[in-house]
Amino acid sequence: MHVGITASMKVLLVGDVFGADRGDHFFMTKQKFLAGFVRNGHAVHVFNDRQEARYATIMHSRKFGRKPANQALVETARNFQPDLIFLGHCEIIGNDTLDEIRRLLPDVRIAYNNVDPIHDFKHDNHTRIMNRTNSVDAIFSTTAGEKLRKFAGGRAAVHHVPNPVDPSVEVLRQDEQPVDALPVDVFFAFMGRQSVRDPETGEDIRVAVATRLKERLLDVRFEVRGLDYPPVRGQRYMDAIARSRMGLNLSRISHHYLYSSDRMAHYAGCGLLTFVNRATSFGELFGEDELAFYDDEDELAQRIQWFCENDDARRRVAAAGRQRIHQLFNVSRLARYVSEATFGMPYTEDYEWPTEPAKPLT
Structure with missing residues (x-):
């Protein structure tokens, strides 16, 4: 029998x-989930x-190290005997390795x-997700x-x-x-990787938006990392945020339901x-008094200009957004939700985002 997830579990985090x-990624998702599981009382x-x-x-x-890495994971699972294995983007690990771990640990x-x-069927990320649906x-x-329904129907319950x-x-x-x-408005x-190119100009669409905004709002102090300034990671990234009062949450995809890059978590x-x-x-999930929403580039430019000129409003909305996102998306809360959903247990609270598993396409 599994230990109850309200008690201490063993969690093997793979990624x-x-x-x-060397510390450049300390603010990334997997590191945060590590902290969330630990704060929830689990051994990780x-x-x-x-x-x-x-x-x-x-x-x-x-x-050439793929095979020994898979063997090492099996050995690690045998030694640690986790209740939960939480995989990241670990494409080196094969599904046959997961099968072997299940043979050794039937309750995992x-x-x-x-x-x-x-994106769609022609992009690698679709393949990465589909590869895990039966394992x-x-x-x-x-x-x-709706984007998740294409992955439903296999062994895995598919959640947001x-x-x-x-x-x-x-x-x-x-x-x-x-x-x-604050010297930056x-x-x-932009880290320069995984670009989404405009088919006409060949320029990354996010950089193109930032460039047009800069050309349009000449009195606004922009800092666009990856355009006028080199990309930054680690504490230098946080130092850049510490110089700024507003942030552009431009993702590779801007119209998928509740999708954002992790910039939104960092900025807000x-x-x-x-x-x-x-x-x-x-x-x-958020009110107009918590995030600065916009419909199109014209409204985005207008709202940037207005908040630049109305700093009390900027501070008031930003404070409400910070408090809201820390309450909603606290990593300890998300780690608890992940545990409950994976074990098929009743949720211990009413999570605000969609929690039901995706239904297969018919």
């Missing part, structure tokens, strides 16, 4: 955590599949967390709604989970900072007034 990034062990593969061969080749539950947008017990995607906020990571309170203490971080969680496209439907 790129504490690896070659981390298995970094990429590092295991890289250092399994003399050439430090992930490709396995969940897979996917944080990338779901894990639950899939958690940062997209919600928001991007987490961690009170030990999103520690800034930019809403409490006066305008003269609008911040956007740190008290930046955060601009969010209404097409995301986050208006179902």
